[in-house]
Amino acid sequence: MFITRPGEALPDWCEVRRFDLIEASAFSDVTFEARGPNDVIVVTYGTGKLTLSDRIMVIRESQYLVLPPGETKFTLSGTSRPVQAIHFSGQWGADIYGCGTFPVSLDVRSQFVGDKVTYPKATSFDSHYHDYDEYWVIVQGSGTVVVGEHSYFVRPGDCVPIGAGYHHDFPLVDAPVKAAYLEVSACGQKRLGHLWNHTHGSAQPIAARAPTV
Ligand SMILES: [Zn+2]
Numbered sequence: 001m002f003i004t005r006p007g008e009a010l011p012d013w014c015e016v017r018r019f020d021l022i023e024a025s026a027f028s029d030v031t032f033e034a035r036g037p038n039d040v041i042v043v044t045y046g047t048g049k050l051t052l053s054d055r056i057m058v059i060r061e062s063q064y065l066v067l068p069p070g071e072t073k074f075t076l077s078g079t080s081r082p083v084q085a086i087h088f089s090g091q092w093g094a095d096i097y098g099c100g101t102f103p104v105s106l107d108v109r110s111q112f113v114g115d116k117v118t119y120p121k122a123t124s125f126d127s128h129y130h131d132y133d134e135y136w137v138i139v140q141g142s143g144t145v146v147v148g149e150h151s152y153f154v155r156p157g158d159c160v161p162i163g164a165g166y167h168h169d170f171p172l173v174d175a176p177v178k179a180a181y182l183e184v185s186a187c188g189q190k191r192l193g194h195l196w197n198h199t200h201g202s203a204q205p206i207a208a209r210a211p212t213v
Contacts, residue, residue, distance in 0.1 A: 002212045003152050004159045013209045014161045015092040015185045016135050021157060022085045024048065025078040032074060035089035039067040041074070042099050044139045044180050048083035051075040059085075062100040064182075086137050092184035097132045097192060104143065104170045104177040114169070115197050119146065121171035128194035129167050129203040132186035136160040141177035145170050147211040163209025164188070 004010050006020050022041075024030040029051075041050065042064035050057045052071050059065055067074060076085060107124040114126025127146070136145070142155040146169040147162050154160060162168045164187050170177065187206065197203060 002150075002161070003154065004161075005157050006159075010159065010161055011212070013163065014090070014135075015133065016088055016090040016161070016182065018089050019135070019137060019159055020087045021137075021139075022076055022087055023082060024076045025082045026080060029075050029077040032076070032087060034067050034071050034073060037069075038088075038090055038092055038094075039071075040088045040096070040099060040182060041065045041067065041076070041085050042088070042101070042180050042182065043083060043085045044101055044178065046081050046083035047079050048085060049077045049079065051077070064096075064099040066096065084139065086139075086180050088135070088182050090184075095186060096182070096184055097130075097186055097190075098134075098181060098183035101139070101178055101180050104141070104173055104179070106173055106176075113196075114194070115167060117146075117169060117171065119151065119171060121169070123170055123173060125170040126194060126196070127167050127169040128196055129165055129205070130162075130183065130195060131164060131188045131191045132183050133164050133209065134162040134168070135182045136162070137180045139178050139180060141173060141175040143170060143173035143175075143177050148205065150211045150213065163206055163211070165203045165205030166209065166211060167203060
């Protein structure tokens with residue numbers, strides 16, 4: 001499947017091989033195995049205490065941590081409130097071009113700073129592309145995402161893999177959305193941020209990373 005759920009294998013071209021949702025509280029620590037060679041933890045709700053073999057770190061919503069080499073497991077615990085995080089693992093290089101969370105909500109006054117689109121749109125999210133792959137994991141809400149020529153209905157737990165050079169958008173929401181993102185596997189000019197045809201030149205999608213149904 002193109003849209004994948006926690007624990008499922010992503011499409012073959014994805015250097016992110018797996019992701020899991022983690023929920024912990026002050027009363028229930030959760031210990032997970034590192035899968036290597038690259039593991040990233042990004043907090044999607046609350047503040048968490050991350051215990052490694054030789055240190056304790058506190059990370060809060062939208063912050064992320066790259067697990068140091070040699071760590072074989074980690075423990076996540078909440079503070080006075082629960083904490084939710086996503087554990088990504090895979091085979092990308094050391095570079096991370098972005099990681100955190102983003103909101104999407106209904107916005108009937110949408111201002112289209114992104115590239116022009118032909119489908120219905122009721123958010124201020126901009127249609128854009130990147131010089132790297134991006135992965136979205138929906139953690140709250142639901143709605144419609146567009147990748148290339150395809151559109152998908154997404155709900156919490158869904159992962160959307162977006163290949164470098166493919167336009168993507170979040171044009172419709174049924175309920176306000178919060179999602180996590182991870183940007184890795186850069187190519188080409190390795191430019192940062194949202195790229196638009198009208199400003200940065202036409203996207204050059206990598207055929208092997210095309211979206212499917
Ligand atoms: Zn993007």
